Structures are given as structure tokens and as C-alpha cells.
Amino acid sequence: MCGIVGYVGHSDGRVxxxxxxxxxxxxxxxxxxxxxxxxxxxxxxADGTISSRKKSGKLSNLIAELEASPLPESLTGIGHTxxxxxxxxxxxxxxxxxxxxxxxxxxxxxxxxxxxxxxxELVRKGVVFQSETDTEVAAALxxxxxxxxMGGDAAKGGLTRAMELACQRLEGAFTLLAIHADxxxxxxxxxxxxxxxxxxxxxxxxxxxxxxxxxxxxxxxVELGQDQIVTITADAVEIxxxxxxxxxxxxxxxxxxxxxxxxxxxxxFMEKEIHDQPDAVLQTLxxxxxxxxxxxxxxxxxxxxxxxxxxxxxxxxxxxxAYAGQVAKxxxxxxxxxxxxxxxxxxxRYRDPIVDENTLIVSISQSGETMDTLMAVRYAKEQGAxxxxxxxxNGSTIPRESDAVLxxxxxxxxxxxxxxxxxxxxxxxxxxxxxxxxxxxxxFQGEIKDILADLGKIPAKVQHILDNEDQIKELGRSMAxxxxxxxxxxxxxFPVAMEGALKLKELAYIHAExxxxxxxxxxxxxxxxxxxxxxxxxxxxxxxxxxxxxxxSNIQExxxxxxxxxxxxxxxxxxVKAYAEHVFYIPETPTLLAPLLTTVPLQIFALALASAKGYxxxxxxxxxxxxxxx
Ligand code: M6R
Numbered sequence: 040m041c042g043i044v045g046y047v048g049h050s051d052g053r054v055x056x057x058x059x060x061x062x063x064x065x066x067x068x069x070x071x072x073x074x075x076x077x078x079x080x081x082x083x084x085a086d087g088t089i090s091s092r093k094k095s096g097k098l099s100n101l102i103a104e105l106e107a108s109p110l111p112e113s114l115t116g117i118g119h120t121x122x123x124x125x126x127x128x129x130x131x132x133x134x135x136x137x138x139x140x141x142x143x144x145x146x147x148x149x150x151x152x153x154x155x156x157x158x159x160e161l162v163r164k165g166v167v168f169q170s171e172t173d174t175e176v177a178a179a180l181x182x183x184x185x186x187x188x189m190g191g192d193a194a195k196g197g198l199t200r201a202m203e204l205a206c207q208r209l210e211g212a213f214t215l216l217a218i219h220a221d222x223x224x225x226x227x228x229x230x231x232x233x234x235x236x237x238x239x240x241x242x243x244x245x246x247x248x249x250x251x252x253x254x255x256x257x258x259x260x261v262e263l264g265q266d267q268i269v270t271i272t273a274d275a276v277e278i279x280x281x282x283x284x285x286x287x288x289x290x291x292x293x294x295x296x297x298x299x300x301x302x303x304x305x306x307x308f309m310e311k312e313i314h315d316q317p318d319a320v321l322q323t324l325x326x327x328x329x330x331x332x333x334x335x336x337x338x339x340x341x342x343x344x345x346x347x348x349x350x351x352x353x354x355x356x357x358x359x360x361a362y363a364g365q366v367a368k369x370x371x372x373x374x375x376x377x378x379x380x381x382x383x384x385x386x387x388r389y390r391d392p393i394v395d396e397n398t399l400i401v402s403i404s405q406s407g408e409t410m411d412t413l414m415a416v417r418y419a420k421e422q423g424a425x426x427x428x429x430x431x432x433n434g435s436t437i438p439r440e441s442d443a444v445l446x447x448x449x450x451x452x453x454x455x456x457x458x459x460x461x462x463x464x465x466x467x468x469x470x471x472x473x474x475x476x477x478x479x480x481x482x483f484q485g486e487i488k489d490i491l492a493d494l495g496k497i498p499a500k501v502q503h504i505l506d507n508e509d510q511i512k513e514l515g516r517s518m519a520x521x522x523x524x525x526x527x528x529x530x531x532x533f534p535v536a537m538e539g540a541l542k543l544k545e546l547a548y549i550h551a552e553x554x555x556x557x558x559x560x561x562x563x564x565x566x567x568x569x570x571x572x573x574x575x576x577x578x579x580x581x582x583x584x585x586x587x588x589x590x591x592s593n594i595q596e597x598x599x600x601x602x603x604x605x606x607x608x609x610x611x612x613x614x615v616k617a618y619a620e621h622v623f624y625i626p627e628t629p630t631l632l633a634p635l636l637t638t639v640p641l642q643i644f645a646l647a648l649a650s651a652k653g654y655x656x657x658x659x660x661x662x663x664x665x666x667x668x669x
């Protein structure tokens with residue numbers, strides 16, 4: 040939540056010097072806007088003063104404001120795009136917040152939990168607050184320390200020292216970036232539990248919530264650890280802990296292409312990302328098995344003996360990633376015979392869960408920064424569990440704090456609603472399940488090879504669905520007036536149904552629910568009335584244990600009560616036509632792998648319906664891409 044950018048360039052015309060901070064920061068905010076779009080703001084230091092502009096609403100509002108009231112040229116600046124926590128999305132509550140008589144500007148991502156007591160203390164000292172935010176409290180605290188405790192003496196360590204002292208007083212999760220008019224060529228940042236990455240340039244340096252904040256300028260990035268402060272100038276990056284002791288970050292190369300974070304000719308990131316899915320699955324599979332079908336998950340550096348001793352798996356995730364976890368449960372239990380639970384991260388650690396050194400925690404997170412999941416992983420580690428992260432974001436916090444990581448290679452996912460990351464997460468979870476089965480001898484090598492071969496065919500099958508998307512798009516457009524849509528599925532179709540409903544809620548703001556089809560008769564069937572649209576994910580009729588007949592019975596139950604049924608079924612399933620107003624066929628595939636296909640029409644449906652309503656599918660209301668608060 041919230042996107043943060045910082046920049047310092049050179050004043051003497053060397054190397055890349057001379058980038059105007061305004062341009063760099065705005066470009067970073069444009070790329071980071073998916074993290075929050077309740078307001079945007081920017082501050083620069085020029086001519087010994089801080090100048091700032093901020094505006095509620097999307098970044099375009101700030102840009103209009105800047106056109107009406109330009110900022111001076113500067114080589115030092117910070118910028119923020121907000122997902123509101125404390126205080127509504129108003130101009131007043133937008134960041135930056137100023138203190139020290141307007142000489143200090145601060146932006147923030149996270150929540151200062153002890154803001155109330157700090158605010159009281161500062162009010163008693165005479166500070167008058169303009170906003171309802173916890174951020175303004177942090178700004179005032181930093182200003183008070185700099186001015187009153189340090190005498191405003193930049194020589195005494197200046198803003199960096201003041202930031203150390205402020206961080207010692209702050210509780211909660213935060214990334215803070217500050218600039219001060221007394222130190223025009225410095226940006227100071229601090230990080231506790233919220234994301235922050237340094238970008239190393241030549242004659243200029245950058246800060247960003249993630250690398251997209253500076254990807255147009257450099258591919259050299261530095262990961263920061265917990266409770267660290269970083270001071271950047273055009274030539275130097277200095278890292279300390281909150282007590283001033285020198286600390287180190289870890290440099291890495293960013294290997295994604297900025298073009299992959301552009302729309303590539305599609306009207307929205309979401310549509311592009313839906314179309315990226317064949318590649319997302321392919322890239323996630325690539326290089327992870329040899330020609331004999333042996334899984335070679337080299338990056339999964341957990342002692343194989345430990346993995347053999349695992350007697351329980353708990354998958355921790357939120358939202359779409361949790362639905363990927365539910366799919367994983369079916370596959371892992373079937374292939375490995377290890378009891379597998381899936382739990383929403385925010386529920387997990389508050390219920391005294393049974394976790395020990397034989398428990399394997401598998402966290403799933405696109406961003407790698409979801410605070411609920413991070414906290415749950417930390418808790419599980421404290422209990423002695425081994426932790427594996429399935430993650431799409433290189434260098435992010437959850438994989439860094441886990442014992443091992445299996446990266447998904449979906450490429451940057453910019454649209455707030457997750458699509459390609461979901462398919463990549465499921466793919467990675469299958470690989471993990473097969474790896475465990477291989478290690479523990481639950482499956483013969485030939486069986487694993489066959490499943491991998493089936494997985495290898497998935498990208499082309501997803502492409503086939505995309506090539507025939509017009510029919511489902513048309514249905515989506517025609518249902519723009521729907522008030523409620525239900526989704527039914529059984530077995531692996533159940534999490535797919537829930538994901539289909541989530542996509543519709545997120546994008547089209549329509550009431551949507553996903554149910555286990557067998558559960559309907561236990562209550563939810565009361566919702567069905569004449570004309571109620573119901574999507575049904577129908578399993579393949581092939582195979583001895585097929586649930587096809589059971590799901591067809593469930594379709595009949597809702598049709599008997601007036602529902603309009605829309606069915607996702609396997610090619611060749613002619614029988615189902617009799618029970619459906621619309622049928623969308625997906626290519627034949629083994630049941631356990633079917634979510635990689637059945638999800639896709641539901642994504643396209645939600646996209647088409649929301650677009651028909653004129654909604655912004657990339658930035659749905661009230662949401663943010665990375666949820667970095669609990
Ligand atoms: O980055 P994560 O995968 O940890 O994010 C988890 C959820 O916040 C995320 O999946 C959310 O539900 C998306 N809006 C789904 O489209």
C-alpha cells in the first residue's frame with residue numbers, strides 16, 4: 040500500500056546528472072500508482088526551501104495541479120501515492136506532510152501504531168496538526184527532534200540522526216522518506232516491516248517501494264533489512280540501523296524489462312496480464328525439471344532430509360493467493376499424502392495454531408510484502424517450522440525471511456486484481472508438490488514425468504482459450520446490469536469458483552459468491568430466484584472418480600429454482616449442454632490441473648463486464664496492490 044519514490048541527482052553536470060527530480064519522481068509514481076491511488080503528492084528542495092504539491096484522487100489530478108502551479112527545478116525530491124489508512128482520501132491528508140516550519144517534508148507507507156500518544160505529546164508542545172493522519176505525527180516528531188533536541192544542527196548528523204531518534208520512538212510498520220531544506224542534496228529513509236529498495240545510479244541514487252519506482256534509470260538495486268535507515272546523496276548510499284551502527288544491504292540486478300510493465304497495446308494492464316498467462320505458466324515451469332522428469336528445484340535450499348520429515352503442511356496466503364493455496368492442497372495431499380491445511384494469514388497466528396519443526400509452511404504471495412502473510416510466516420518460524428515462499432517479486436521481504444523460495448516467473452503484475460500471478464502460483468505449487476512426492480517416494484518417476492508433460496501442455500491450452508475469448512467477452516458485456524452472480528464448483532473447481540467471484544467483486548463491484556456446489560442445498564440455495572445468474576465449473580466427465588454427475592445434479596437443483604446457468608466444461612462434454620444457457624469449453628486436461636484453464640474464462644468475464652460498466656479495471660476502487668498493513 041502506498042507507493043514511495045525518492046531521488047537525488049548531481050548538481051555539477053556530471054554523468055546522468057541533471058535529471059529534474061520532478062520528472063524522475065513523477066515517472067516513479069506513475070509506475071507505482073498500482074500500490075494506492077487515493078491521493079498523490081511530491082516535494083522538492085530548491086533554493087533553500089521545500090516546495091510541495093499534493094492532491095486527492097489519482098496521479099493525473101496531481102499532474103494537473105503541477106501544470107497549474109509548477110514546482111521549481113530541483114535535484115532532490117520525494118513523491119507518494121496513497122492508499123488511505125488514517126484519515127480519508129482528501130487533499131489535507133495527502134502526503135507529503137511538512138514540519139519544522141515547512142522546512143521538512145515527509146512521506147510514509149504503513150501505520151504508526153502509537154501515533155495517538157505521540158500526537159498528544161506534540162500537541163502539548165504546541166504543534167498544531169492540519170490532517171487526521173499518523174504520518175503528520177511522524178513528520179512533527181522528526182521536525183521536533185531535529186529542531187529542538189538537536190538544535191537544527193545539520194553538522195550533528197542532521198536529518199539522519201534525527202531519523203534514528205524518531206524511529207526509536209515509533210511503533211508499527213513504516214517506510215519513511217524525508218527531505219530537509221537545510222540539507223538540499225540528501226534524502227533520508229527508514230524502514231520497519233514496510234518495503235523499501237535503493238536504486239544505484241551513476242551520479243544519482245533512488246529510493247522506491249519496489250524497483251518499478253526507478254526501473255527507467257537503473258537495474259542495480261539494494262535490498263534493505265528490517266529496522267534500517269538509508270541516507271542517499273547523488274554519490275553515496277549509507278545504511279545504518281536505528282541506533283546509527285553501520286549496516287549493509289544486499290545488491291542485486293533487476294532482470295525484468297520495463298516494457299513488460301507496460302500495456303503492450305492492450306487497453307488495460309489487466310487484459311494484457313490475462314494474455315500474458317501462457318507465458319507466465321511456461322516461464323514458471325522452465326528449467327525446473329530434467330529430461331527424465333526429475334524435478335530440479337535448485338533454489339529450494341531446504342535440507343531434503345527435513346522435507347522428508349515433514350508431517351504437516353500449512354499454506355498461508357490472502358485473497359487470490361489463498362485460492363491458489365486451496366488448489367495446491369488438493370494436489371499436494373493427492374500426490375504426497377501429507378495433510379495440508381490452507382489458512383488465511385491474518386487468522387493463523389491469532390488462534391494458537393499447532394506448528395512445530397515437522398511443519399512445513401508454504402506462504403504464497405505475489406508481492407512478497409503482504410503484511411498479514413509476513414507476520415504469519417514470522418510467527419511460524421518462531422515456532423520452529425520450516426518456511427518456503429512461493430513469490431513473484433524478487434528480493435521482497437517474505438522470500439527473504441523464508442528458509443527457501445520458489446519464485447513464480449509471471450513478470451511484473453501491475454493491475455491490482457491478480458490474474459497471471461494466480462496461474463503462476465498454482466503452477467509453482469504443483470512443482471513443489473511433485474518435488475515432495477519425488478523426494479518422499481510417493482510417486483514413481485514415470486508418473487511425475489507424465490504430470491510434468493501435462494503441465495507442459497497448459498500454456499498452449501490457455502492460449503487456445505484466449506484465442507476464443509469473444510464469446511465470453513460478449514456474455515460479460517451483456518450482463519453489465521447483473522446485481523448478483525453466483526459461482527459453483529467442486530473439488531479443485533471450488534477455489535476456482537471463489538476466485539471467479541472475487542474477480543467480479545473487485546472489478547465490477549457486483550455482489551458475487553463462490554460456493555462448493557455440494558454445499559448449496561445446505562442453505563445458500565435460498566438465494567436462487569428467477570433469473571439469478573449462476574456460473575458452474577463442471578469437472579471432466581472422464582475418469583473413475585469424476586464428480587461430473589454430482590455437479591450436473593447441482594446444476595439441476597438451481598435451474599429448478601429459476602437460475603440462469605452458465606457452464607465452464609471440458610471439450611466433448613455434450614451432455615452438459617442440456618442444462619446450460621451458455622457453455623464455454625476448455626481443452627481436455629487432467630482434473631487436478633484444470634484450474635489453470637477453468638479460471639481464465641472467469642477472468643475474461645469479469646474484465647468484460649467491468650469494462651462495459653466503464654470501470655477502471657486496473658485500479659478498482661478502495662484497493663491497492665500490495666497490502667502492507669495488518
Ligand atoms: O501480494 P499477495 O499475493 O500476497 O496479495 C494477496 C492479496 O492481497 C491479493 O491476492 C488480492 O486478493 C488481489 N486483489 C486479488 O486480485
